[in-house]
Ligand SMILES: *[C@@H]1O[C@H](CO)[C@@H](O)[C@H](O)[C@H]1NC(C)=O
Ligand SMILES: *[C@@H]1O[C@H](CO)[C@@H](O)[C@H](O)[C@H]1NC(C)=O
């Protein structure tokens with residue numbers, strides 16, 4: 001028992017007050033009388049309540065008598081009257097008084113011996129819906145009372161409300177990540193000890209479905225996208241962003257700064273989605289975008305490249321870098337505009353191109369504008385009527401010549417055969433004729 005009892009406190013009793021110069025370390029007590037008249041006193045008697053503790057009287061010699069349990073732990077200084085007791089016990093408690101020269105001193109001393117506090121442990125008891133929790137700072141404080149309880153929240157200061165139980169509501173515990181750890185401390189007149197920290201006590205609620213708000217500077221060089229939602233009960237929350245068909249990325253920021261140049265290159269990366277995520281949930285916003293209107297399209301110019309007399313490739317040119325997405329339209333002659341593509345391939349055998357004077361025009365179009373180019377064409381040389389006549393004349397002449405040649409040949413051949421027959425049958429020509 002004695003190792004546990006390591007200190008004391010002295011309480012006031014009426015006007016007889018002793019409250020100073022007490023060596024409490026190691027469980028030692030020193031009581032010093034303040035009413036010495038002769039120096040040294042000729043007799044000294046210390047009592048605890050009615051019982052003698054130590055006794056000295058010069059008339060009976062120089063020996064000091066120590067009584068009962070005090071013998072061996074107690075020393076009396078016969079010059080000063082000071083009483084010193086080591087290894088204080090619970091049984092040492094009570095009111096001490098002293099007589100000097102057989103006269104009682106008015107001042108008395110009330111001693112309490114208490115234990116040092118134990119290292120506390122926090123127990124947590126929450127209501128079912130976790131709206132609040134009782135934290136109880138536990139430890140065996142018997143023989144250590146009076147004990148004060150102190151609490152520390154997160155990185156905050158130690159505060160005492162003298163309560164063994166701390167009622168923590170969900171709303172107290174929410175705002176930041178840091179204030180979710182709780183530590184308690186027990187303290188009495190002679191000692192103090194801290195518990196291990198507990199917490200966080202409450203799981204965050206699931207995140208809400210976020211909504212993106214868009215705020216652009218006047219000239220639309222950049223826009224702030226803010227991922228909004230009431231996250232008060234869901235912290236800590238991380239923010240993720242997705243651009244177009246890209247991957248989800250987290251830079252831990254609620255606000256995304258999108259510049260016009262980031263947003264341009266393709267049609268797909270103009271949509272932005274954000275996501276909130278915490279320990280228990282994640283939710284995506286609807287996509288927003290495109291954020292920036294394209295520039296107006298330029299006036300296109302058609303370039304023509306003919307491989308031979310049969311095929312030509314028409315290209316509708318213009319710097320559309322800031323105007324995307326752009327569509328290309330073509331018109332042939334008096335026909336309708338048709339959405340084709342940047343390149344139009346025309347072959348001579350196309351029915352339309354065989355018609356005279358075909359002109360080709362292209363048009364650029366985007367969400368905010370459209371522009372037509374100058375027409376080009378016709379693309380292929382048509383065969384002229386005179387050359388056609390020449391061809392037919394040559395054909396006719398050729399045929400006439402061929403006919404003449406063949407006819408002449410036949411006539412000549414016939415005449416020759418006739419002459420030969422006459423010569424061979426010269427003896428009797430009458431027979432034949
Ligand atoms: C008694 O106390 C006096 C003054 O503090 C000191 O000088 C003296 O040595 C003490 N005597 C004993 C026996 O401790
Ligand atoms: C919290 O402590 C109070 C009083 O100390 C008690 O009435 C209540 O039932 C406790 N609640 C829980 C959840 O332990």
Ligand SMILES: *[C@@H]1O[C@H](CO)[C@@H](O)[C@H](O)[C@H]1NC(C)=O
Nearest residue numbers: 131132133134166167168169
């Ligand atoms: C804890 O505090 C909340 C809000 O202050 C209160 O509603 C609740 O009754 C308290 N619980 C206890 C046990 O004191």
Ligand SMILES: *[C@@H]1O[C@H](CO)[C@@H](O)[C@H](O)[C@H]1NC(C)=O
Nearest residue numbers: 154155156175176177178179
């Ligand atoms: C939370 O803790 C971190 C490091 O532990 C610290 O940098 C930050 O300032 C704390 N925040 C608050 C609000 O106390």
Ligand SMILES: *[C@@H]1O[C@H](CO)[C@@H](O)[C@H](O)[C@H]1NC(C)=O
Nearest residue numbers: 215216217218222223224255
């Ligand atoms: C964008 O956000 C920054 C910092 O959050 C702010 O300084 C700026 O004014 C915002 N710009 C717009 C256009 O909202």
Ligand SMILES: *[C@@H]1O[C@H](CO)[C@@H](O)[C@H](O)[C@H]1NC(C)=O
Nearest residue numbers: 221222223224256257258259
């Ligand atoms: C957004 O980013 C652009 C380019 O990185 C920068 O010039 C501008 O100041 C940024 N705006 C904000 C509000 O951060």
Ligand SMILES: *[C@@H]1O[C@H](CO)[C@@H](O)[C@H](O)[C@H]1NC(C)=O
Nearest residue numbers: 244245246265266267268269
């Ligand atoms: C753009 O989106 C379309 C369909 O949504 C897809 O077919 C195409 O591959 C995407 N382009 C890029 C560059 O991601």
Ligand SMILES: *[C@@H]1O[C@H](CO)[C@@H](O)[C@H](O)[C@H]1NC(C)=O
Nearest residue numbers: 348349350351352353354355
């Ligand atoms: C184009 O020519 C083909 C054969 O040469 C013909 O069958 C077709 O009807 C023509 N189409 C038009 C629109 O004239």
